Amino acid sequence: MNVETGTLVTIVINLVALFGAALHFYARIAKLELKVDTIWEFIMRRALSEGVAKNVFKVNSPVRITSEASVWFAPIAEELRNFYNSFSNRKSDGEMMLEIERKFGEQIAREICRPHNLVAGSCLRAALEVAKGNEPMNDIDLLPE
Numbered sequence: 001m002n003v004e005t006g007t008l009v010t011i012v013i014n015l016v017a018l019f020g021a022a023l024h025f026y027a028r029i030a031k032l033e034l035k036v037d038t039i040w041e042f043i044m045r046r047a048l049s050e051g052v053a054k055n056v057f058k059v060n061s062p063v064r065i066t067s068e069a070s071v072w073f074a075p076i077a078e079e080l081r082n083f084y085n086s087f088s089n090r091k092s093d094g095e096m097m098l099e100i101e102r103k104f105g106e107q108i109a110r111e112i113c114r115p116h117n118l119v120a121g122s123c124l125r126a127a128l129e130v131a132k133g134n135e136p137m138n139d140i141d142l143l144p145e
Contacts, residue, residue: 046120047120077130
């Protein structure tokens with residue numbers, strides 16, 4: 001089989017163009033992933049701020065759920081812990097919050113967030129603390145005035 005030089009050149013040019021387009025597409029996806037990660041971090045920082053302001057968390061290091069917020073999560077606490085423990089490979093806190101949101105998001109929003117007027121994600125962060133089995137802090141305010 002004999003391939004003409006013009007046909008071979010056309011095939012090579014098309015392959016190079018296709019490769020260039022694939023590299024461009026990959027770079028755009030990487031940029032998009034970075035932006036999504038940045039937005040997620042922003043939302044979770046706001047969630048922590050909201051949680052402290054609305055007595056969901058006390059901050060001392062590490063962040064701990066309050067006993068008041070622990071009561072809010074009591075009906076689903078065991079289910080959250082079982083879900084968390086079902087992952088044999090530990091995920092980052094951010095990844096776990098996404099997993100919790102996928103499985104429990106509507107329930108948490110309906111039963112906890114809305115009744116307690118929490119809108120910036122502190123419910124999700126609190127759900128993670130409950131899922132980890134972290135004990136609530138006593139209600140002594142650890143933030144300096």
